[in-house]
Amino acid sequence: MNQAEAILMGLRIWGSIGAVVAAIFLTIGMDRIDEDARGAYIFRPLLIPGILVIWPLVLWRWYLYESGRELWARRYDPPRRAHFAVGWILPIGICLIILTGLSLRQTWPAEIAPVQLSGPAEVSQ
Amino acid sequence: MSDKDRPFFVGYLPAPKALRGLLLAVCVLFISGLAGFGLALGIAQDDPGEGAFRFDYGRQTVTGVVELTPYPLLRVTEGNERIPAGHTLMLAGGGKTNVESRAIPLEGQLAQVSGVLLERGSLDMMQVRGGRNGLQAAEGEVPVFETIPLGRWKLAGEICDGKCLAGAMRPGRGLAHKACANLCLLGKVPPVFVSTQPVDGSEFLLITGPDGGHLPESAYHYVAQFVSLEGEVERRGDLLVLRLDPDTLEVLE
Amino acid sequence: MSVKYIPVQWNPNKYIYDAVMLLGVGLFLYVFLYASPGILSHERPINPQVHNARAFGACAFVMLTVILCIGPLARLDPRFLPLLYNRRHFGVMTVFVAITHAGYIVDWYFAFSSSNKYEALLFANTSYGQLAGFPFEVFGIFALFTLILLAATSHDFWMKFLSPPVWKRIHYLIYPAYLSVVAHVSFGILQDQQNHAFTMIFIGGAAAVGILQLIAALKERRADQELASEAVEWVPVCDVSEMKEGFAKIKLLANGERVAVYLNEGKLSAISNACAHQNGPLGEGQIIDCLVTCPWHGFQYDVTNGRSPAPFTEKIPTYNLKTEGTRVLVDPRANPPGTYVEPVPAGATS
Numbered sequence: 001m002n003q004a005e006a007i008l009m010g011l012r013i014w015g016s017i018g019a020v021v022a023a024i025f026l027t028i029g030m031d032r033i034d035e036d037a038r039g040a041y042i043f044r045p046l047l048i049p050g051i052l053v054i055w056p057l058v059l060w061r062w063y064l065y066e067s068g069r070e071l072w073a074r075r076y077d078p079p080r081r082a083h084f085a086v087g088w089i090l091p092i093g094i095c096l097i098i099l100t101g102l103s104l105r106q107t108w109p110a111e112i113a114p115v116q117l118s119g120p121a122e123v124s125q
Numbered sequence: 126m127s128d129k130d131r132p133f134f135v136g137y138l139p140a141p142k143a144l145r146g147l148l149l150a151v152c153v154l155f156i157s158g159l160a161g162f163g164l165a166l167g168i169a170q171d172d173p174g175e176g177a178f179r180f181d182y183g184r185q186t187v188t189g190v191v192e193l194t195p196y197p198l199l200r201v202t203e204g205n206e207r208i209p210a211g212h213t214l215m216l217a218g219g220g221k222t223n224v225e226s227r228a229i230p231l232e233g234q235l236a237q238v239s240g241v242l243l244e245r246g247s248l249d250m251m252q253v254r255g256g257r258n259g260l261q262a263a264e265g266e267v268p269v270f271e272t273i274p275l276g277r278w279k280l281a282g283e284i285c286d287g288k289c290l291a292g293a294m295r296p297g298r299g300l301a302h303k304a305c306a307n308l309c310l311l312g313k314v315p316p317v318f319v320s321t322q323p324v325d326g327s328e329f330l331l332i333t334g335p336d337g338g339h340l341p342e343s344a345y346h347y348v349a350q351f352v353s354l355e356g357e358v359e360r361r362g363d364l365l366v367l368r369l370d371p372d373t374l375e376v377l378e
Numbered sequence: 379m380s381v382k383y384i385p386v387q388w389n390p391n392k393y394i395y396d397a398v399m400l401l402g403v404g405l406f407l408y409v410f411l412y413a414s415p416g417i418l419s420h421e422r423p424i425n426p427q428v429h430n431a432r433a434f435g436a437c438a439f440v441m442l443t444v445i446l447c448i449g450p451l452a453r454l455d456p457r458f459l460p461l462l463y464n465r466r467h468f469g470v471m472t473v474f475v476a477i478t479h480a481g482y483i484v485d486w487y488f489a490f491s492s493s494n495k496y497e498a499l500l501f502a503n504t505s506y507g508q509l510a511g512f513p514f515e516v517f518g519i520f521a522l523f524t525l526i527l528l529a530a531t532s533h534d535f536w537m538k539f540l541s542p543p544v545w546k547r548i549h550y551l552i553y554p555a556y557l558s559v560v561a562h563v564s565f566g567i568l569q570d571q572q573n574h575a576f577t578m579i580f581i582g583g584a585a586a587v588g589i590l591q592l593i594a595a596l597k598e599r600r601a602d603q604e605l606a607s608e609a610v611e612w613v614p615v616c617d618v619s620e621m622k623e624g625f626a627k628i629k630l631l632a633n634g635e636r637v638a639v640y641l642n643e644g645k646l647s648a649i650s651n652a653c654a655h656q657n658g659p660l661g662e663g664q665i666i667d668c669l670v671t672c673p674w675h676g677f678q679y680d681v682t683n684g685r686s687p688a689p690f691t692e693k694i695p696t697y698n699l700k701t702e703g704t705r706v707l708v709d710p711r712a713n714p715p716g717t718y719v720e721p722v723p724a725g726a727t728s
Contacts, residue, residue, distance in 0.1 A: 133671070137676055152398045156401050163406035166576060167417075167418075169575040176422075300565075308498050346507075
């Protein structure tokens with residue numbers, strides 16, 4: 001198996017586990033932890049792609065709710081300071097990336113002429 | 126923080142009158158802006174070149190002597206109006222595949238080749254039909270073709286996959302196309318070096334590895350970039366073959 | 379804010395938003411796909427698959443650029459908040475456009491070989507050790523996966539289930555994704571492109587995002603410095619005379635929490651500044667029909683107990699308040715969500 005196959009196999013395994021988690025969470029787990037979900041079914045298929053991708057986080061959050069370890073205070077503390085980090089990382093990153101890209105650009109070296117380094121007689125093969 | 130006169134938008138209520146003008150302007154700007162960008166970006170595309178599959182020529186069938194460089198060539202002995210006798214054709218399979226397994230048993234022998242031509246200026250290549258109909262032994266006397274060594278050359282230009290370059294894809298060269306070109310080369314589609322200026326009358330050279338091998342994978346890192354390189358050039362009919370010395374590959378500034 | 383989840387909570391504004399968005403996207407694609415080939419005077423046309431891939435790729439870039447301008451625009455000027463309101467539909471649409479771009483690329487450049495096309499995508503170019511000729515496809519793959527993750531977790535259920543701060547942290551991935559898109563373009567098509575109208579539009583779009591984000595961040599930083607307080611007990615908020623009926627004053631506490639102190643019917647009440655839905659800034663909203671209304675999505679709360687009116691069940695923390703003379707002071711220890719706090723009369727100033 002080459003690396004590319006291994007990566008795709010890894011993704012398939014990840015998604016397969018996610019599918020199992022989705023099946024259990026959407027049929028059993030959700031009703032236990034979210035009263036707004038009880039009796040609401042049409043929206044559930046919309047959640048499947050998300051569960052396939054972040055099923056470990058789904059399991060962790062589910063555990064927090066079941067065990068009562070979900071702390072209310074954490075729900076009201078948005079990471080607003082990150083806006084400031086984004087505010088300077090984004091423009092600097094954009095500048096660096098584009099400038100690097102532009103500096104790599106080549107122009108067709110039309111002026112370089114072929115040069116014969118040695119004649120056929122000197123070719124050993 | 127708040128201003129009493131500030132219009133306050135609530136999603137599930139009608140938009141405040143004071144905001145409607147601005148929102149309408151944003152909508153108009155957004156729609157016309159996207160249409161404008163669609164047009165500006167659409168017409169900013171570069172000319173992809175004149176290469177093409179010549180399905181309009183119909184299926185071409187010619188006879189010649191099979192040579193391996195190791196990429197298979199046909200030195201045409203019995204041509205047609207499109208492919209004259211004396212021409213040297215590079216041979217490729219369908220898609221990103223080669224015809225080496227079929228060409229190797231026929232090396233040095235007379236064979237009939239059938240397929241569709243790809244053409245870009247003076248560069249051409251044949252995509253050989255599948256199975257025996259595409260490449261089969263032919264009866265007749267095998268003429269002797271010579272290979273004329275032209276010595277060692279230092280050239281500047283770009284390593285491409287010959288098939289996309291010749292017109293299988295438009296555009297078929299450049300860095301955005303590099304992964305595709307590498308995939309062709311992995312499939313042993315004949316690679317072509319585009320020289321900045323003609324070498325002995327030709328700007329396109331079939332490029333191979335040293336000592337009669339395929340283009341080495343170390344050279345794949347240089348595909349689609351403008352490079353300088355050295356190698357032995359030989360003439361096989363109207364086709365030049367460049368035997369790359371991989372140690373001399375250099376990206377041009 | 380429904381009692382029961384439904385796939386999409388439509389309302390007239392969302393219909394208008396989506397109609398305008400789809401019209402813009404549709405026009406972009408139509409003009410690129412069908413109007414531009416006639417104007418390009420190429421001897422032989424670009425392959426349709428490549429033309430399609432470029433149309434959808436360019437469209438996804440423009441859409442993402444617009445989306446990333448909406449956030450800072452709304453922070454700089456609240457009049458742009460309506461653009462934020464239904465932004466997730468815009469984001470989900472962008473994902474579909476980006477997937478279409480990827481589909482055309484994979485089915486063209488990476489098809490026709492004897493290998494699986496998705497494997498080929500990963501192994502065809504392995505020049506990871508160099509910048510020129512770098513497999514820029516991986517930047518696109520990262521951005522696409524991120525966009526899919528964000529779209530897949532955009533339903534309100536996810537915000538409640540993950541909690542808004544965790545959800546927001548995941549959705550901050552949009553910024554690395556945008557940088558990745560910029561790299562995807564810079565190390566890909568930008569290397570070949572000879573017509574520089576493309577280069578200018580690309581750089582202009584990316585620069586608009588970068589500059590707007592920077593200006594908004596600087597403005598917010600300045601505002602935060604004015605709001606911040608180091609006090610540990612009974613944090614001074616403002617003078618009663620500065621309060622306006624139906625509006626709030628926000629205070630940034632030493633622990634990083636924000637409190638919104640509202641003046642409602644002449645009485646003061648303090649609630650968390652973070653909405654239970656998406657942690658929107660409640661203190662930047664206003665009171666409508668005796669209910670604090672979030673400026674982002676219109677979630678509403680009773681200012682005295684932080685509870686949404688029935689049948690809704692959202693709750694936010696409340697804070698204790700007192701006045702000393704004309705000074706308003708808030709206890710930085712939050713009460714559990716939904717705790718009733720007797721409003722404090724603002725005195726003669728109201």
